Amino acid sequence: MMTAYNFSAGPAKLPEEVMLQAQNEFVDWNGQHSSVMEISHRSKAFLRVAEEAESDFRDLLTIPANYKVLFMHGGGRGQFAAVPLNLSAPEQCSTHIVTGSWSKGAVAESDKYNNAVVIAEATIKDGLKYVEPVKSDLQPDAAYCHFCPNETVDGIAFDWLPQVGSVPLVADMSSTILSQPLDIDKYGLIYAGAQKNIGPSGLSVVIVRDDLLGKAQAITPSFLDYSLQSQNDSMYNTPPTYSWYLAGLVFKWLKDKGGVNAIAAINDQKSALLYEAIDSSDFYNNPVHPDNRSKMNVPFTLANGELDSVFLEQAESAGLQALKGHRSVGGMRASIYNAMPLSGVQALVAFMKEFERKFG
Amino acid sequence: MMTAYNFSAGPAKLPEEVMLQAQNEFVDWNGQHSSVMEISHRSKAFLRVAEEAESDFRDLLTIPANYKVLFMHGGGRGQFAAVPLNLSAPEQCSTHIVTGSWSKGAVAESDKYNNAVVIAEATIKDGLKYVEPVKSDLQPDAAYCHFCPNETVDGIAFDWLPQVGSVPLVADMSSTILSQPLDIDKYGLIYAGAQKNIGPSGLSVVIVRDDLLGKAQAITPSFLDYSLQSQNDSMYNTPPTYSWYLAGLVFKWLKDKGGVNAIAAINDQKSALLYEAIDSSDFYNNPVHPDNRSKMNVPFTLANGELDSVFLEQAESAGLQALKGHRSVGGMRASIYNAMPLSGVQALVAFMKEFERKFG
Structure with missing residues (x-):
C-alpha cells in the first residue's frame, strides 16, 4: 500500500497504532463477541472504558481535582451554546477575543444567551495577521472571557493568556488540546470538539472548574447542562460511546508516546x-x-x-x-x-x- | 468463536454483515488509505456517503419529497429539547401521550420551552399495562402532539395513530424506526436516536415536514436548529461522520434484506x-x-x-x-x-x- 499522509483539518487523521488496534477488536472487543459500540453505556465493561479515558486524560493534562471532565454530544458548536447557557445569566456580559472564524462564531451564539462584547480582535502588523496580547480592564464583571488560542481555519495562534483580572477564562481548544502542556488552573473552562486531536467527530470534551457549575439558565437543554452531566458522569443521556472509546485509545497512545x-x-x-x-x-x-x-x-x-x-x-x-x-x-x-x-x-x-x- | 447473541437495549447489536464490512475497510476506506472517520465531512467522498445514506433511508420508508431528513448530534434527549424549540412558541401548548419513561421525559423537557400538557397516559387493564387508543379534542391549537409508539424501557407499544384533529403528530421512534413500514405523511415529525435500529450512539435522525420548518425560537442552539441544519444538508456543524457512515451501511443492509x-x-x-x-x-x-x-x-x-x-x-x-x-x-x-x-x-x-x- 502506498504511504499516504492525510492533512485534513478535521475530521482528521488519528494515530495509526490506534486505528489498527480498533480495527483488530472491532467486532470482538474485550472478548465479548460484540463491538464496544454495541454494548450498553451502563455496562461494567463500558464504564471501565469511560473511567480509564477520563483518568488518562486527567493524567495527560495534570487536571486538578477541582475540575470536572465531561464527555458530551454536539462538537465545538454545541459548546458555543452550552458555554453561555451554563456560565452566564441573560443579563450578564461575556467578553470575547476574536482572532478568526471560530472565535467569531462563538460571539454570535453567545449573544443569544448573554451580552457578548468583543474586547480585542486580530489586526495586521508588518502586513501579517497579528494578535496583540490582551490586557483589558473592560467588563470586570463579565461572566467569562472567551478565546480560541488556535484558529483552525486561519492558522492563527497565541500562547499568552489574556489578562482580564478575575474574569474566568474560557478557551476553545478544539484544534490544540493535548498538543502541548497546559496550566489548567489558569482557566475556568476548556472545551474541544474531538475531531482534531482526540478522536472522531460527534464528541466534545469539557474541562470545567467546579465553582462554575450549578449556574445553568433554565432554558438550557438538559443534555447540554454541565451540572446534570457532571452529576451523571456524562451519562445523563446515552453518550457517543464509540467516540469515547476511541478517545480513550488516543489518550493511551499519547501516554505511551511520553x-x-x-x-x-x-x-x-x-x-x-x-x-x-x-x-x-x-x-x-x-x-x-x-x-x-x-x-x-x-x-x-x-x-x-x-x-x-x-x-x-x-x-x-x-x-x-x-x-x-x-x-x-x-x-x-x-x-x-x-x-x-x-x-x-x-x-x-x-x-x-x-x-x-x-x-x- | 462461541456464537453469542447480544440483547442490549441500546447501544445495541448492529448487523453482523455491516460490522464485518466496516472492520474490513476500517483503516483504508474507498481506496483512500484513510478511515472514513478521518476525512472531511465536506470532501466529495464523504458527501457521497451522506447523500447515499439519506437516499437509501428515504427509499426504505418511502419518505415524500415535502419531508426533510436531518442527521444530527445529540441522540433522543437532544431531540426532547430540539422539538419544542423548533416547533413551538413559548406561549403555545404541546400535548403528550405518556406511556413510559421516554414519553414522560419528553414532557419535562418540552415544558421548559412551551406549555406541555399530558392528554393521555398508560393505564392498567386486566391487570396489565395498557394504552387506550387516543381520540382527543383537547388543545386543538397545540403546536404538536408528542408520543412514543414503542417504549424501550417498559416494552409498551401501540400501532394506532392518536386522533387529535389537525395537530401535527411528533413521534419518538428511537426503538422502532425501520422495523416496519410507516405512513410518513400522517406525521409532522419523526425522530430517532440511532443506537437501536440505525447505528452507534451519538447520532439522531429527524424526518420533518417542511411546513414545520422556520419556526425555531430565538434561543434555539444553532446546531439544534432544524432550518439551519436543513439549509446546510445537516452540515451546519461537523456532523458525527462515522455514525452517519455506519447508518448508511445499515440502510443498504436493510435494502438487501428486502x-x-x-x-x-x-x-x-x-x-x-x-x-x-x-x-x-x-x-x-x-x-x-x-x-x-x-x-x-x-x-x-x-x-x-x-x-x-x-x-x-x-x-x-x-x-x-x-x-x-x-x-x-x-x-x-x-x-x-x-x-x-x-x-x-x-x-x-x-x-x-x-x-x-x-x-x-
Whole structure:
C-alpha cells in the first residue's frame, strides 16, 4: 500500500497504532463477541472504558481535582451554546477575543444567551495577521472571557493568556488540546470538539472548574447542562460511546508516546520544518505574523495562485491528501496534529521543493 | 468463536454483515488509505456517503419529497429539547401521550420551552399495562402532539395513530424506526436516536415536514436548529461522520434484506416466538397487555424473582448477553431489533425452557 499522509483539518487523521488496534477488536472487543459500540453505556465493561479515558486524560493534562471532565454530544458548536447557557445569566456580559472564524462564531451564539462584547480582535502588523496580547480592564464583571488560542481555519495562534483580572477564562481548544502542556488552573473552562486531536467527530470534551457549575439558565437543554452531566458522569443521556472509546485509545497512545511534553517537542519540530520551507522561498507564503503562527494548522499560498489546483492534484497523487485551504480562505493548509508523524511533514516539504523546482 | 447473541437495549447489536464490512475497510476506506472517520465531512467522498445514506433511508420508508431528513448530534434527549424549540412558541401548548419513561421525559423537557400538557397516559387493564387508543379534542391549537409508539424501557407499544384533529403528530421512534413500514405523511415529525435500529450512539435522525420548518425560537442552539441544519444538508456543524457512515451501511443492509416489509415479517416471527414462550409457562411473565406488547423490547419476569441473578448469569454463560431489565424496572428484557436474527430468539427460547426445567 502506498504511504499516504492525510492533512485534513478535521475530521482528521488519528494515530495509526490506534486505528489498527480498533480495527483488530472491532467486532470482538474485550472478548465479548460484540463491538464496544454495541454494548450498553451502563455496562461494567463500558464504564471501565469511560473511567480509564477520563483518568488518562486527567493524567495527560495534570487536571486538578477541582475540575470536572465531561464527555458530551454536539462538537465545538454545541459548546458555543452550552458555554453561555451554563456560565452566564441573560443579563450578564461575556467578553470575547476574536482572532478568526471560530472565535467569531462563538460571539454570535453567545449573544443569544448573554451580552457578548468583543474586547480585542486580530489586526495586521508588518502586513501579517497579528494578535496583540490582551490586557483589558473592560467588563470586570463579565461572566467569562472567551478565546480560541488556535484558529483552525486561519492558522492563527497565541500562547499568552489574556489578562482580564478575575474574569474566568474560557478557551476553545478544539484544534490544540493535548498538543502541548497546559496550566489548567489558569482557566475556568476548556472545551474541544474531538475531531482534531482526540478522536472522531460527534464528541466534545469539557474541562470545567467546579465553582462554575450549578449556574445553568433554565432554558438550557438538559443534555447540554454541565451540572446534570457532571452529576451523571456524562451519562445523563446515552453518550457517543464509540467516540469515547476511541478517545480513550488516543489518550493511551499519547501516554505511551511520553505525554504532552514529548508530543509538544515533535509538534515544534514539525511546524518549524514546514514554516522554514515556506519562508525560505518566494514561491510559498504564509500570511500570519511569526508570533502568531499555528503549530497545528499551517496555511500557505503560492505566489502564482493559478497553480493551486495543479499543486493540490499533484500532491494528492503523491499521497499528500486534503491540503486544500478552507473554502473561506483558499490556498493550501496543512493540518499537522499529534497524529501526523514527522515523516509526513518531511514528505510534504520534499514535495513542495520539487514542485517549486518544476513550476517556480 | 462461541456464537453469542447480544440483547442490549441500546447501544445495541448492529448487523453482523455491516460490522464485518466496516472492520474490513476500517483503516483504508474507498481506496483512500484513510478511515472514513478521518476525512472531511465536506470532501466529495464523504458527501457521497451522506447523500447515499439519506437516499437509501428515504427509499426504505418511502419518505415524500415535502419531508426533510436531518442527521444530527445529540441522540433522543437532544431531540426532547430540539422539538419544542423548533416547533413551538413559548406561549403555545404541546400535548403528550405518556406511556413510559421516554414519553414522560419528553414532557419535562418540552415544558421548559412551551406549555406541555399530558392528554393521555398508560393505564392498567386486566391487570396489565395498557394504552387506550387516543381520540382527543383537547388543545386543538397545540403546536404538536408528542408520543412514543414503542417504549424501550417498559416494552409498551401501540400501532394506532392518536386522533387529535389537525395537530401535527411528533413521534419518538428511537426503538422502532425501520422495523416496519410507516405512513410518513400522517406525521409532522419523526425522530430517532440511532443506537437501536440505525447505528452507534451519538447520532439522531429527524424526518420533518417542511411546513414545520422556520419556526425555531430565538434561543434555539444553532446546531439544534432544524432550518439551519436543513439549509446546510445537516452540515451546519461537523456532523458525527462515522455514525452517519455506519447508518448508511445499515440502510443498504436493510435494502438487501428486502426492506422494511421483509424485516417486519421477521420481527413479527421473532416477537411471536418469544411471547409464546413466556405465555406458555407460569414460570415467566410479561406485564403488558397483548394489544400493547412491543415487538422490539420484550420485558419479562420470573415467578420467583430470587432466580433473576441465576438466570442472567447462566444466560450470559450460554452466550445470551445483556438480558438484564432496565434498572428502573428490574427483571429481564430482551431487545430484538432488526439486527437480531431469528436464531438468536430461538436460542433464547431454548435456554428459557431449559432453565425452567431445571429451576421451575
